Amino acid sequence: MxxxxxxxxxxxxxxxxxxxxxxxxxxxxxxxxSSASQPQPxxxxxxxxxxxxxxxxxxxxxxxxxxxxxxxAVFDPGDVPVVQTHFESLIKRRxxxxxxxxxxxxxxxxxxxxxxxxxxxxSSSVWLDHLRSLEVPAGIPDDILAELLNQxxxxxxxxxxxxxxxxxxxxxxxxxxTQTLEAIAGLVARPAYRSQAQTLQTVDYExxxxxxxxxxxxxxxxxxFAALSLTVSAAAPTAQQEWMTxxxxxxVQATYRPGPSPQLRITAALPTAGHLALGADAxxxxxxxxxxxxxxxxxxxxxxxYPYGLTIALAxxxxxxxxxxxxxxxEEA
Numbered sequence: 389m390x391x392x393x394x395x396x397x398x399x400x401x402x403x404x405x406x407x408x409x410x411x412x413x414x415x416x417x418x419x420x421x422s423s424a425s426q427p428q429p430x431x432x433x434x435x436x437x438x439x440x441x442x443x444x445x446x447x448x449x450x451x452x453x454x455x456x457x458x459x460x461a462v463f464d465p466g467d468v469p470v471v472q473t474h475f476e477s478l479i480k481r482r483x484x485x486x487x488x489x490x491x492x493x494x495x496x497x498x499x500x501x502x503x504x505x506x507x508x509x510x511s512s513s514v515w516l517d518h519l520r521s522l523e524v525p526a527g528i529p530d531d532i533l534a535e536l537l538n539q540x541x542x543x544x545x546x547x548x549x550x551x552x553x554x555x556x557x558x559x560x561x562x563x564x565x566t567q568t569l570e571a572i573a574g575l576v577a578r579p580a581y582r583s584q585a586q587t588l589q590t591v592d593y594e595x596x597x598x599x600x601x602x603x604x605x606x607x608x609x610x611x612x613f614a615a616l617s618l619t620v621s622a623a624a625p626t627a628q629q630e631w632m633t634x635x636x637x638x639x640v641q642a643t644y645r646p647g648p649s650p651q652l653r654i655t656a657a658l659p660t661a662g663h664l665a666l667g668a669d670a671x672x673x674x675x676x677x678x679x680x681x682x683x684x685x686x687x688x689x690x691x692x693x694y695p696y697g698l699t700i701a702l703a704x705x706x707x708x709x710x711x712x713x714x715x716x717x718x719e720e721a
Contacts, residue, residue, distance in 0.1 A: 514707050518632040522615055524608040527593045535561060536605060540612040541711040545697045550577045557609040562602055569602060576606040616710070618698075620644035620652070621717035633707055635659040636680075640700065642714050644690075652690040652716060654698060656683050661703035666714070667696050690716045 519533045536557060543556045554573040555566075562569060575581055588607070591600055618627040620642050628641045636659030643653040656664045663676030666685045675683040690696065693715065701709035 514634055515631070515710075518615075519612070521632070522608075522611040524611050525588055525591075525593070525604045527591070528604060528608055529593065532561065532593070532605065533608065536609050537612055540609055540616060544613055544616055544713045545695055545711065548695060553613060554606045554609055557613075558602060558605045561605060562598065565598070565602075568599065572599065572602045573606060576603060576610065616712050618642040618712060618714045619717055620714075622646040624717075629712065631710060633659055633702065635702065635704060635707070638700065638702075638710070640698070640712060644716055650689055650716075652687040652696070652714065654685045654687075654714065656700055657681070658683060658700070658702065662701055664698065664700045666698050692716050692718055 515537060516530050516533060519537060524533065539557045539560060543553050547553045547556055551570070551573040554576060555569045559566070559569060588600065588604055591604065593601060593604055596604065615629060615631070618629060618640065620627050621644065625644045625646070626641065628639065630640075631638045637657075638659060639657040641655045643655070645651045645653070654664065654666050658677065658680055660680050661676075661678045662683070663674060664683050664685055666673040666687060673685045673687060675685045677683055687696070696714045698712040698714050699709050700712070
C-alpha cells in the first residue's frame, strides 16, 4: 500500500472522519470486516477533543496512534486494508459526484454538446442533382460522382494540362494504376474521342472492366471541369456558370474589361447568405452578404492565362463550398 502521507493531510482526514454510508462501510465491503457481535469503536474516540477537532503539528498521518493512546497497545495489521478500502470508496464516490456535476470538456468546447452517433454524409452529395444534369455517363454511382467533384475542385487550380488533370481527378478511385490511367487519359483528352464515347453510355459501370470504368470516370471528370471553369478574353469578355443548390440557383459570372487598365469582375448571385473569395493570396478580394443577393469582387490587371481560384460558400453548412477556376485568355483569343 502507498504511504498515506502521499495524500494531502486535510483531504485524508476529512475523508476519514466523514460519516460512512451503507455502500461505503468497510464492514460490508472489506474482506477483513469485524464480526457483527463485536462493537465497532468510534473513529474519534480517544482524542479527548470534540468531533470538530483537526490535528495540529505533531500528528503523524501514517496510522499512528492518537496522542493520548497507550503507546504499548498492539496494532493489528489487518486494520490497514479496512481503512484503505474506506479511503478508496470515499475518493471514488467523490470523483463520481464531481464528474457528474462538472463533466470534463474538450479544449475547444465551451459547454456540453450532444454529438451524433454517426457523421452526416459528405456534404458534396447535395450537388448530385446538378451533376446528373451534366454530360456525364449514365450509371455512375453517386459516391463516385461525389468523389470526382471533390477531386476536380482540388485539381483544377493546380494543374492545367488536360491529360494530367484527368489522371489526378480519378487516381484516388484507381490507385496503383498510373500507366493505365495515363494511357486512357491520352485517349479521352482527344476531341475525337467524344463522338466515340457514345457507345459507353450503355455500359453498366458496376460490371464494366477496370479500363472502361476509368474511361467513364474521366468522361465525367471532363464535364465537371467544364462546369467549374470560367474563361474570358477580349474576344469573349463574359462567361457564366449556373449550379443548382437545395436553396435555389447559384449564378456566377466573370467579366473581363480589356484596355490600358484591364479589370476582372466576378459577380455571384447567391440563393442565401454567403460569400465569395477570389484568389487565395489576394487581399481584399472577398465579398459577403447576410441575405440572398449579389456579391461582387474586382481584380485589377489580371495575369493572362493564370488560373485564379474562386470559392463560393453559402451560409448553410450542409452545402459544401464550390471552387471554380477563372482564367483570362490571350487578348487575341
